[in-house]
Amino acid sequence: MAQNDSLIKGWQPVIGLEVHVQLMTNTKLFSPAKNQFGEDANTLVDLIDLGLPGVLPVLNEGAMKQGIKFGLATNAKIAETMIFDRKNYFYPDLPKGYQITQLHYPIVRDGIVEVNGKKIRIHQAHLEEDAGKSIHDKYEDKSVIDLNRSGVPLLEIVSEPDIRSASEAVDYLKKIHQIITYLDISDGNMSQGSMRCDANVSIMKPEDKEFGIRAEIKNINSFKFVEKAINFEIRRQIKILEANGVVEQETRLYDSIKDETRSMRTKEFANDYRYFPCPDLVPTNISKDFIESVRKDMDELPEEKQERFISTYNLNEYDAGVICADKQIANFFEEVVKDADIQLAAKWIIGDLNALLNKHDINLAESKIDATNFSELIQKITDKTISGKIAKEVLEEIWATGTKVSEVIDSKGMQQISDEGELENIIETILNENNDQVNAYKSGKDKLFGFFVGQVMKATQGKANPGLVNELLKKKLS
């Protein structure tokens, strides 16, 4: 048997993810109220969202199109007929007393995403409504409800239990994030809740034929926590089974502060959602023509963009992959290289810019870097106005302040010294001051060449053109 890296203490984790994605439609799934995050409480509410008697839901075609886009992007089957069901439960942020969702006839079935060369199957993706928001800390003795989110369209993407480790779960989630942001169907912002993840986790012995009993972990709201929550849960289950205990099938909540999962069982008996087809909505047929019209309207997918970057910009596969991992970065790259050297721009985006984004844990749109300014930075390196070393300082400055590159260079006198006469003078002085080293170099200590370069750079505060310094030093020392 091939070695299996995903075993932990001889146990095989088995993981499936349910990812809720808030769709970026103009309006809600069944009401014409606006779908928007961060507006004043209860201002984006329609009679339908209140669930008043006599109102009828009408399906938003935009949400349907976005669901179909996801299906097409994952090579899934798009339903010829999809059916909405009612999932019944009572909670104050759900005024109707039921959520409209899809149980047996979802819009999308049997998709595939490829993660690190492995195929992970998508069982289904279905359309459903989001609930409103409960706020518990405004008053001591009562809760308050904001219904702006009530009825916002969600696409719930359910994977098969094909994932075998916490890090693979993170990679799968990043892939889903990449697909939905490329398709422009969601902003995928986990901290604002527009992408949420539940994880089903069980463990088994590699020789077992059947999966173990799973626990469902709720409330995981960052990529980092996905990994931590799953790893905690795996360790918890191993401990139970190795003590000859039994894992209970239950829902657990991840607490990111304590880094643990804990049981959510608060009811005396199991809830029963009493699903049934929503009588207000007859089955929805989706024609082949409609699907084709959606396909025509689809944006380029990550793999397509990567291929294009390789052929159009002559990037290698790795660089193209890194740049296309994030649609924002890919679009940024295309803007930058309109006026700047392609390979140099790629190098700086993949290296220094990515490092800054990671360090500060923000995305490009949240940063002060814009394509025109970054392009100028690359151009200034190409035309030798600044050296690579100085360029790093300029990048730090425009990262922090957003100032124009040319202004940073001018105000700090960062221009590279490429004037031969000026450099020659500096070199003469250094050689005169370091006679011993000059003699040692001439008698064969080649390594000292670096010392002289260093001295020149020191004397010019790093602004000397390195190529020219090398050339002049060689001439002087020969």
Add this chain to the structure above:
Amino acid sequence: MDKIELKNLLFLARINAKEEEYPELIKKLQNTFVLIDEMQDLDLSDLEPLNNPLELSNVSREDTDKNRNNKKKFLDNSPESDEDYFNVPKIIE
């Protein structure tokens, strides 16, 4: 259907029935179950599932915003509210 199952069902549906009504409710529900059992016994293997008795396809609408801010009207219509929110009993799950 026994008393415990009925109690569970009443709780899920938030129906407040008195203890003395239970026998009658159980009798009525049992009649329904008899009907369901009869249906379960039918051989339907050569029939397509009927998802809806109406042979219609659902209509949809364009994704255009027709938002009207009726906040005040809606809040005033609720049993309890403040200037921004619907107020409800404290429920923390």
